[in-house]
Amino acid sequence: MEPRDLRETMPALESSVYCNWGAGGPSPRRVVEAAESALEYHEYEAPAAEGMYPAAVDVYDDARAAVADLLGCAPSEIALTQSTTDGINRVAGALEWTEDDVVVRTDLEHSAGVLPWQRLEREAGVDVRVLETEAGRLALDDVKAVAAEATLICVSSVTWTHGTRLPIGEIVDIAHDEDALVLVDAVQSPGQGPVDVREWGADFVVAAGHKWLLGPFGAGFLFVRDGVERDLVPAAIGYRSVADEDDGDYRYAAGAQRFEIGTASPAPHAGLTEAIDVLEDVGIDAIQRRVEALTDRLKDGLTDDRLLSPRSYESGLITIDVAEPEQEVDRLADRGIVVRSLPKPDAIRASIHAYNTSEDVDAVLEAL
Known part of the structure; x- marks a missing residue:
């Protein structure tokens, strides 16, 4: 399947020049239909067949397998969540924090990678340190300077502010040499390029399907490197967290599934599974090209003075300097062009996917 063929099945693109995939990716019809079909089966047929809970579990199992294939890991290393923020909070809630612990993040993290640590700073006295960056770049020497004291380092694989790719593998090596854990916010990566969590080596990778993967809202996922979970106790627990219960006692499920909790609609993750099938039909290499x-x-x-992202290709996120970002977003919207403003840098961001066209790009340039 060619990207242009899939574009024809995406109703949201019929009425706009959509360049905001880094915020949310409109789904093609087959993804929405897969979510609808899963919900209809769950509500109409499963109650009198295998049962509503087993039907949902089948969808969860399929989604874990699809995500594992996407990320290059085992299904046992995948927990299903609602979003990237949800995944980060599940990790943050599973460690025993004290005033002696140090969390390191960059100044480029989305609120998902900021607020959970601010909360720990306020409630548990955790020392949160922020690494300053320049033009979307993180100096590895700065990582080395704090790694020895760090309990956990939180970084993004692709920065939402500049579209730059951070050297995750090197950051992980530095952290692991000092026995620090690494959590990667990868939500801007899957769907626009290959992702191999084995190559990164990170302890946790969080993402969601509603951006570049074209999945529905509510379909998040969390990778937990095999063995890391054994010393962690998630803050929330439910029947999906445990392997069995006996006389009031329980045993956590093996692998990442201990981070799952309880009943959730199967529809979003059925949509995510179909979205990953779509990705495979189009081909990740073709998409990236x-x-x-x-x-x-x-x-x-x-x-050069307007382009705040790297001149050479790193991702589909392009940050552009304009005089009044919010007003510029509104002005472009009046011309049927969808982009977004950024708080830092004070600019607008266009997100270009494989399902855009050269005419879309030219319309943005003409409007600017």
Whole structure:
């Protein structure tokens, strides 16, 4: 399947020049239909067949297998969540924090990678340190300077502010040499390029399907490296967290599933499974090549003083300097072009996916 063929099945693109995939990716019809079908089966047929709970469990199992294949890991290392923020909070709630612990993050993290640590700082006295960056770049020497004292380092694989790729593998090596854990916010990665969590080596990777993967809201996932979970006790527990219960006692489920909790609609993760099937039909290499070609086209039309993202390709996120970002977003919206403003840097961001066209890019440049 060609990207243009899939574009024709995405109703949201019929009425707009959509360049905001880094915030939310409109789903093609087959993804929405898969979610609807799962919900209809769960509510109409499963009650009188295998039962509603077993039917939901089948969907959960399929989703874990699909995500594991996407990330290059085992299904036992995947927990299903609602979102990236949800995944980060589940990790943050599973460690025993004291005033002696240190969390390190960058100044480029989304609120999902900021607020959980601020809460720990306020409630448990955890020392939260922020690594300063420049133009979306993180100096490895700065990581080395804090790694020895760090309990956990939280970084993004692709920065939402500049579209830069951080050197995750090198950051993980530095952290692990000092016995620090690493959590990666990878929500901007799956769907626009290959992701191999084994290559990264991180302890935790969180993401969700509603951006570049074109899945529905509510379909998040959490990778927990095999063995890391054994010393962790999640803050919340439910029947999906445990392997069995006996006379009031319980035993946690093996692997990452201890981070799951209880009943949830199967629809979002059925949609995510279909979205990953769509990705495979189009081909991740073909998607990445097209994203690169289209972002190069956009960057070629921007002067160096306006382009705040790297000139060379790193991702489909392009940050553009404008005088009044929020007003510019509104002005472009009046012309049917969807982008977003950023709080830092004070700019607008266009997100270009493989399902955009050269005409979309030219419309953005003309409007700017």
